[in-house]
Amino acid sequence: MLNVEFIHPKFLLTWILILFMRIGVFIPFKAQVVAGKAIGRMMYPFMNKLRSTAYSNISHCFPEKKQPQVERLVKRHFEAIGVSFFETANAYYGTDNKIKKLLNIKNEHFFKDALKEEGGIILLCSHFMPLMLGSRALLIKHTIANIYRPQNNTLFDSAMVKGYKKNGAVMIKSTDTRSIIKAINNSLPIWYAPDQDLGKNNSVFAPFFGIQTATASATARLAKNNNTRVIPYSFIRTSNGYLMSFEKPISNYPSNDPIHDATVINQILEKQINHSPEQYLWIHRRFKTRPNDEKNFYKFN
Template identity: 35%
Template sequence: MSQNQEIRPIFTKRLLHPRYWLTWLGISILYLIVLLPYPIIYQLGKALGLLSMKLIGKRKETARQNLKLCFPEKPQQERDQMLRENFISTGIAIFETGMAWFWSDKRLSRHTSIVGDDYITKVQQSGQGVLLIGIHFLTLELGARILGISHPGVGVYRPNDNPVMDYVQLKGRLKSNKYMLERHNTKGMIRALKNGELLWYAPDHDYGPKNSVFAPLFSVEKAATTVGTRILVKLGLPAIIPFTPKREKNGRYIVYISPRVEEFPVEDDVLAATFMNKIIEQEILKAPEQYMWLHRRFKTRPKGDAPLYSDNVQSD
């Protein structure tokens, strides 16, 4: 690895071992499917999502509980419709991942556009780094590829346990990134920001009690929230720019880039987490049915507080 501990895909004979043949088969099927016309890809994804809604009941209950916790004011019927649309988006997202990894720039350009591109361009022209807040929309993989065509950045990366998936994922993501950093490599992230790079960062999941504080998120008063955002902003001195990749009803994908965030409170962990969660809320509300509700966002609780998920809900 380099001084920045950059991660790059390396093909070895180990990846051809018979234990990985099913993985290669799955990737090959995904590749062939995304060669099809987009309307067919969309319908296959929709069907897969509706089927998975029937087959993975525990994940469905996780998503149902998340929607109830975050939007208790909405009628049950409206939340049930959001749940159905979310599973449809989950199915489509599998093929959108293949689109991100395997489509050419030319084919992508026929289906995509960017709104607010100047917000990033102006910061980069000044030489300042950009902390790009890309929360876990189901369209995130594709949105990163779309934006990376004009603004290649540095990806923050969690290695996959399957080495074949890890290799293919890395190759796909490096189509829109200069290099990748392991998610615990804080020094590498800070160095990249100080060097004026655009760094992809997702602070919206529950990463456990270590290096987290509790801050409000929607109607949940105590959501475990990473303190990493404050550290990166305080030490890397970047501009903070959120973005949302949205699948529109006409089949187009639009990446909505928000104006840079001002007056981020870097001196206090809880204030910073509360501030960032407000930004996350605003972005999620742009396309709530396309957010990753299947993740147990509120699994970490303060000591003594009751769990927000029943014991029969699948853990992450």
């Protein structure tokens, strides 16, 4: 049933976006990529703040790259942002059959073996542009809990939650720690992406691409519950579809050293990002929180 709250002029553009998303799922994959890259190239000249953030992040994380190389990677990143419009549409409204045809799955046995044993499972992932579709693809064969941050746009947030729930996901807000721990204690796998700047109160500083970075400490705390295994999971777009890959559970994790644990997580995420750097979420101000009140890297604050 339609929520009357969403019948308001302020949601007109969101309704138009949702309409285009519903239409976009019927476009073949390769055409989606072509159209998405074109959208990204059109966005690039007008998104000064996001473009500046991406440039700063990439230049600091890859100091060996010269300015023209950084600019090329930023442009490729904006193309990936454009493609993510269709990837998000596929996540909310695509059929299982369409998504399955696009999947190449690697090392799924690490996840399946963990499911056979009692205990919690954290599927550890990075914020890549196909992130939403990567979560949706898991639901084709598995029941998981999505740990998510509510969208500022309440209509779009409602569309996201509804799209996942109808495909079997359990949706848990990232602030609802009690429900997250309950899911872990009930051996319900959770899909978790901790690579966001949450500020000093919720983080420890650990190296990420050689930069001391505010890193969420919650991953290690959650992993202390119910014999939890942390399994790195990545979902990357390829020329023919998507590579869904799992790695073996992290050994000896967590330890009693929060900085060591955060460093281990960051090293895993670095490895994932280096595989397809243009698809990572470089427009997030990952390094805004600095140790010892150092000045952040960004032109726009």
